Amino acid sequence: MIEARGLGWAHPDTPDRPVLAGLTFTIGPGLTLVRGGEGRGKTTLLRLLAGDLAPGAGALVRRPGRALRPSPADPACDPQRARDWLLDQDLPALQADPAAADPLLAALGLVEHIDKPMFMLSTGSRRKVGLLAAALAGAPLTLLDQPFAALDARSCRVVAELLADAAASSTRAWVIADHGRSHWLDDIALAGVIDLGD
Structure with a gap:
């Protein structure tokens, strides 16, 4: 689904210090982990894969096909109700059935927060709203940055179940970026790992 050959990117202000250099990999269906230390380019790589950066x-x-990289933490979303942000994400499952989100809303503990403006949500709740979008999108490529960060244990279990389903897909690719392999992924067969170093 994705092939990179000698991929690199540097900030325009510091072209002599690339954030990423010489990456060669392929990403197929299932779940791929991008791991690396702070500042190693995990988020930059997700933005490249999404087409947000060249x-x-x-x-x-x-x-060809939609790449979803939900970013509910963007300050531009602050005044928007969480429910309205979700509707703006062009989620086929939600458009076909407005109640499609209800089981995950309950599982993630979002029922009481979904009608609040985003600025009133905690970091974890905003992340959950993004995960809900990922679950409902059905996109050929879904990209998630640190999906377990700032989540309670119950929500982490829900996310692990979601990612286990993603790992079993033969038609869709999910790519998650994190500092390492979370223990929540222990029982999930990864399609691949892209290691950016510590």
Whole structure:
């Protein structure tokens, strides 16, 4: 679904200090983990995979189709109700059935928060809203940055179940970025790991 050859990117202000350099990998269906230490380029790589950034070096070939990289933490979302933010994400499951989100809303503990403006939500609750969008999107490519961060144990279990389903997919690719392999992934077969180093 995705092939990178010699992929690189540097901030325009510091072209001599690339954030990413010489990455070669393929990503197929299932669940792929991007791991690396702080500042190693995990989020940058997700943005490249989503098409939000253009490679500065090498080549990145992605199969046509929607790439979803939910970003409910964006301050631009602050005044928007969480429910309205979800509706703006073009989620086919939600458009077909407005009640499709109800089981996950309950499982993630979002029922009492979904009609609040985003600025009133905690970091964890905003992350949960993004995870809800990922679950309902049905996108060929879904990209999640630190999906377990700032979540309670109950929500982490729900996310682990969601990612286990993603890992079993033969048609969709999910890519998650994190500092390492969370113990919540212990029982999940990863399609691949892209290691950016510590």
